[in-house]
Amino acid sequence: MSAPTLDRPTDEAALQQQFDATIAADRRIEPRDWMPEGYRKTLVRQIAQHAHSEIIGMQPEGDWLLAAPSLRRKAILLAKVQDEAGHGMYLYSAAETLGADRADLTDKLIESKQKYSSIFNYPTLTYADVGVIGWLVDGAAICNQVPLCRSSYGPYARAMIRICKEESFHQRQGYELLMTMMSGTPAQRAMVQDAVDRWWWPSLMMFGPPDDDSPNSAQSMAWGIKRHSNDELRQRYVDMSVPQAQFLGVTLPDPDLHFDEETGHWRFGAIDWDEFKRVVSGNGPANAERIRRRRAARDDNAWVTEAATAYAAKHAGAAVGSAA
Amino acid sequence: MSTDVTAEGGHGAIPTGPEVPTTTSPSVARRDWPLYEVFVRGKRGLNHVHVGSLHAPDDEMAVHAARDVYTRRNEGVSIWVVRAADITASSPDEKDPMFAPSGDKVYRHPTFYEIPEDVPHM
Amino acid sequence: MPHEETVYDALDHAHGGEGHWAFGTGFDEPLAGVDTTVPDGVDPADLGAYCLMLGDDALVLAQRLTQWITAAPELEEEVAIGNTALDLLGQARLLLARAGSVGVLGRSRERATDSIPDEDALAYFRDADEFCNTGLVEAENGDFGQTVVRLLVASTVRLAVFARLRESRDPVLAAIAAKGVNELAYHRDHAARWVLRLGDGTAESHRRAQDGVDAVWPLLADVLTATDVERRLVAAGVAVDPADVREEVRDVLTTVLERATLRVPGWPADTPPRGRAGKHGPELTALLETLQGLARQHPAATW
Ligand SMILES: [Fe+2]
Ligand SMILES: [Fe+2]
Numbered sequence: 001m002s003a004p005t006l007d008r009p010t011d012e013a014a015l016q017q018q019f020d021a022t023i024a025a026d027r028r029i030e031p032r033d034w035m036p037e038g039y040r041k042t043l044v045r046q047i048a049q050h051a052h053s054e055i056i057g058m059q060p061e062g063d064w065l066l067a068a069p070s071l072r073r074k075a076i077l078l079a080k081v082q083d084e085a086g087h088g089m090y091l092y093s094a095a096e097t098l099g100a101d102r103a104d105l106t107d108k109l110i111e112s113k114q115k116y117s118s119i120f121n122y123p124t125l126t127y128a129d130v131g132v133i134g135w136l137v138d139g140a141a142i143c144n145q146v147p148l149c150r151s152s153y154g155p156y157a158r159a160m161i162r163i164c165k166e167e168s169f170h171q172r173q174g175y176e177l178l179m180t181m182m183s184g185t186p187a188q189r190a191m192v193q194d195a196v197d198r199w200w201w202p203s204l205m206m207f208g209p210p211d212d213d214s215p216n217s218a219q220s221m222a223w224g225i226k227r228h229s230n231d232e233l234r235q236r237y238v239d240m241s242v243p244q245a246q247f248l249g250v251t252l253p254d255p256d257l258h259f260d261e262e263t264g265h266w267r268f269g270a271i272d273w274d275e276f277k278r279v280v281s282g283n284g285p286a287n288a289e290r291i292r293r294r295r296a297a298r299d300d301n302a303w304v305t306e307a308a309t310a311y312a313a314k315h316a317g318a319a320v321g322s323a324a
Numbered sequence: 325m326s327t328d329v330t331a332e333g334g335h336g337a338i339p340t341g342p343e344v345p346t347t348t349s350p351s352v353a354r355r356d357w358p359l360y361e362v363f364v365r366g367k368r369g370l371n372h373v374h375v376g377s378l379h380a381p382d383d384e385m386a387v388h389a390a391r392d393v394y395t396r397r398n399e400g401v402s403i404w405v406v407r408a409a410d411i412t413a414s415s416p417d418e419k420d421p422m423f424a425p426s427g428d429k430v431y432r433h434p435t436f437y438e439i440p441e442d443v444p445h446m
Numbered sequence: 447m448p449h450e451e452t453v454y455d456a457l458d459h460a461h462g463g464e465g466h467w468a469f470g471t472g473f474d475e476p477l478a479g480v481d482t483t484v485p486d487g488v489d490p491a492d493l494g495a496y497c498l499m500l501g502d503d504a505l506v507l508a509q510r511l512t513q514w515i516t517a518a519p520e521l522e523e524e525v526a527i528g529n530t531a532l533d534l535l536g537q538a539r540l541l542l543a544r545a546g547s548v549g550v551l552g553r554s555r556e557r558a559t560d561s562i563p564d565e566d567a568l569a570y571f572r573d574a575d576e577f578c579n580t581g582l583v584e585a586e587n588g589d590f591g592q593t594v595v596r597l598l599v600a601s602t603v604r605l606a607v608f609a610r611l612r613e614s615r616d617p618v619l620a621a622i623a624a625k626g627v628n629e630l631a632y633h634r635d636h637a638a639r640w641v642l643r644l645g646d647g648t649a650e651s652h653r654r655a656q657d658g659v660d661a662v663w664p665l666l667a668d669v670l671t672a673t674d675v676e677r678r679l680v681a682a683g684v685a686v687d688p689a690d691v692r693e694e695v696r697d698v699l700t701t702v703l704e705r706a707t708l709r710v711p712g713w714p715a716d717t718p719p720r721g722r723a724g725k726h727g728p729e730l731t732a733l734l735e736t737l738q739g740l741a742r743q744h745p746a747a748t749w
Contacts, residue, residue: 032413055521062516066509069741070566070749071539075532081515082528086393089521093377096359102379103356127740127749159376177749185747293516301519303654304590307647308381309357314646315382357520378522385639389522392529 023224028154031097039223043153044100045114046225051091052109053117056290058084060124061133069127076173077130083166090162094155110295118276119202121284128181128188128195134174136196136203136241142167143237144207152224175244182249196245197253204268205276207234235265242266358407360386362394365402372404380405476539476565477618482547485615488682493616494550495578495675496685498568499722500607501541502579505569507600508534509733510587519590526636530597533629540622542568547618552576561748570741574731580721582665584730591644591651592658598637599662602698603669605630606691615683638702645706656708667714670695673722 015034022029029035058081065081068074092102108114119137124130145164151157181188208214208230220226228236242259245252256269278284357379363372375394380386386405395403484490511531518524545551546564553576558567582600587593608630611623644655670688672680679685696713703710720726741749 058516065512065515066736067740069570069744069747070563071505071535071542071569072566073749075535075539078512078515078528078532078535082525082532085521085524085528089378089393089525090376092521096377101356162376180749181747184749185744187744188747297517297519300517301590303648303650304519304523304644305356305381307651308385308643310647310651311643312382379520380522381643385522385643388636388639389526392526393522 023152023222026150026152026224028157029152030154038219039225040098042220042223043156043225044095044098046220047091047095047098047156048100048105048108049115049117051088051095051105052114053120054084054088054091055109056116056120056294057137058088059290059293060120060122060286061130063124064127064130067127068130073127073130073177080134080170080173083170087163087166090159091156094153094159097155106294106298110291110298112291116290117206118279118284119206120290121279121287122198122202123286125198126191126195128178128191129199131174131177131181131192132195132199134170134172135178135244136174136199137206138167138170138174139241140203140206140237142171143233143240147227147233150224150227156225175248178248178250192248193250196250200252200254201271201275202279204234204238204271205273207231207237209273209276238266238268357381358409360390360405361408361411362386362390363404363406364390364394367401372402377408383407476536476543477547480618480621482544482618484548485617485682485684488616488684489678490548491550492675492679492682493619493684494545494548496679497541497545497548497619498550499578499673499676500604501538501545501568502577503583503600503604504534504541505538506577506579506730506733507583507597508532508538509737510583511593511597513587514590514593530633530636533626533633537622537626537629538569539565544618544622557742557745559746559748566741570738571745574726574734575724577726577730577734578722578724579726579730580665580669581727582662582669582721584721584726584733585662585665586729588658588661589654590640591654592661594637594640594644595655595658595662596665597633598641598702599666599695599699601630601633601637602695603688603691605634606694606698607686607688610686610690614685619684634698641702641708642706645703645708652707655706659703659708660711663711664714667717668720668722671716671719673719 016036019029019033019035019039022033029039061077062081065074065077068077092100092105095105096102105114109116124133142164145160145167148160149157149164151160178192181192208217211217211229211231214230217226217229221229242252242257254269256267258267259265260267279287358381359377360380360383361377362375364375365372378386378389378393380389383405387403390403390405484493508531511527511534514527515524515531518527542565543563546568551564551567552572554567554571557571562570582596582603585596587596605627608623608626612620612627614620614623641655644651646652670692672687672689676685676687680687700710741747
């Protein structure tokens with residue numbers, strides 16, 4: 001029902017003006033406010049893909065849940081993976097305030113009509129990957145997401161505040177695991193270095209293409225959906241991560257990495273964007289498996305969802321707890 | 325490499341293109357469960373506040389899912405759930421022409437372009 | 447960007463305490479600071495063996511439930527199953543640590559490095575024949591219907607036992623039970639709600655739920671039969687005789703199944719304890735291979 005030809009009772013210019021003023025004053029747009037169609041569409045797409053990333057992001061680490069090497073690590077990882085399910089739910093909720101529908105968005109994910117973060121198309125080869133994902137991937141997510149706590153769209157910003165709080169635990173547990181492993185056996189230390197070698201560059205790609213190659217970004221910045229450019233955030237992430245790597249005692253796999261006295265920034269080498277494109281467009285090592293599992297969760301359990309709906313219909317109107 | 329990918333939000337890079345159809349389906353009966361809004365009283369002496377929403381087949385399952393999702397770290401001492409469709413909302417903005425008079429029931433409206441039946445001048 | 451610095455600050459302050467982590471994920475040893483003295487007249491070997499029985503049940507069922515993560519129906523259920531598995535994992539950690547604290551470590555200590563805590567030595571370095579979980583929890587999940595039926599049965603039995611165990615003369619067991627009762631009551635309710643909905647949902651869900659019931663019921667055969675260890679500890683006021691909970695379990699399960707329009711199968715004839723005596727099917731061996739593989743590859747490592 002996208003009938004944009006519907007008669008609008010008042011002039012759109014006035015509404016647009018009001019919307020622009022709200023954005024300019026750094027106030028929040030709320031669900032029932034008038035908003036330009038492009039703003040709504042951009043938000044739905046962004047929030048949905050963010051939600052998909054949380055849900056798909058459960059899988060790489062989830063693959064280690066059954067094999068976690070201590071009960072404490074198992075509990076921490078289970079709590080973390082469960083958090084990501086919660087994040088997905090908060091975000092789908094935010095998208096639903098814009099008229100989207102979670103089942104419909106899930107279908108789009110499964111049919112590969114909407115994307116998710118390319119980082120989750122890499123496999124987790126050792127338990128050190130769990131630590132490195134927490135440290136680098138959740139760390140990069142925090143860099144990306146903390147500014148979104150001020151997103152111009154109220155429900156999205158509120159979801160992000162809650163998510164960011166939990167993400168900081170994720171990063172801490174990952175780093176703590178790596179510290180433990182680095183003070184462990186030589187094999188454990190080698191695992192950590194190997195995982196850092198594999199995840200460092202993909203984590204830099206999490207911030208998206210360079211600014212001069214990211215034309216959509218300008219509109220998103222103007223709308224207050226996005227607060228900083230890709231390159232700005234990427235630089236901030238590198239500046240944060242390098243000292244953490246040094247403290248940990250791992251080498252970041254970039255021969256060009258050096259400190260620039262003049263600017264006070266860590267300068268890094270060129271990113272292989274061709275690989276990024278390959279992985280984003282669905283040719284990552286684990287893409288098919290990630291989608292297959294979501295499809296199975298939907299299809300194999302459809303009978304459960306239907307059963308609960310049928311039960312609710314049968315028992316509708318039966319004694320329900322009185323409101324209080 | 326062009327509009328192909330951007331890094332908006334995300335548990336990571338969120339590719340947001342090429343343009344995919346994001347038109348949302350109308351609110352016809354779907355296979356999924358209805359949407360519930362969740363309100364939690366964080367501690368005694370405070371009001372219940374809206375914390376988010378979830379899908380559940382019925383009220384009982386909704387209140388339990390709310391406990392699992394929104395208070396799994398013991399943040400809440402009391403939970404309310406209500407079907408989103410049962411919430412009557414006023415428009416936050418008097419000048420909002422799409423939802424003009426009071427009485428529409430679309431706190432989370434399923435589509436942006438469906439006009440509630442009881443808007444008189446439509 | 448002053449505003450964002452504030453956001454970062456807020457995150458920092460949110461770090462205080464472990465309160466945001468679910469129970470069982472704490473960074474401390476599970477029994478840190480608890481008086482673990484064995485009560486008078488109680489054989490520590492018996493007490494430890496009993497803790498292993500209850501702990502292994504929780505560990506194995508937690509592992510089974512965890513298999514649903516990323517595969518559950520609806521995200522809400524994903525989270526609910528995660529909570530249940532976390533609760534059980536927390537119970538397992540406490541019980542295995544209690545077994546370790548009274549010196550019951552079996553062959554695990556010969557295999558595990560000293561720096562590995564008791565709970566992990568026991569979880570990761572015992573073979574299947576040293577595990578004393580019942581066959582009820584080690585069976586494969588089956589579909590979602592069978593999974594919730596098994597959870598209903600297992601949590602009904604465990605809740606009935608734990609409710610009585612709150613009076614145990616061992617203060618550690620009593621405390622573990624007191625904490626566990628609330629968790630188990632929730633697990634049982636959750637499972638019961640699902641059994642109702644599946645049994646009385648669609649024709650397909652009814653059929654699947656009934657199949658689940660029929661698959662799970664025979665597993666009750668050795669669950670409510672006491673071992674010699676349990677008998678001695680019952681006499682010492684420490685343990686609960688599983689036979690004592692039989693009526694309660696039967697009543698609860700019958701009520702739920704009848705309300706769910708499901709047929710209640712005949713109660714299986716009592717058999718001598720199998721799982722409690724270390725006799726297990728190939729399902730447990732496979733489960734343990736996954737659980738223990740990595741830890742055993744690096745026997746000298748701590749994590
Ligand atoms: Fe997340
Ligand atoms: Fe995370």
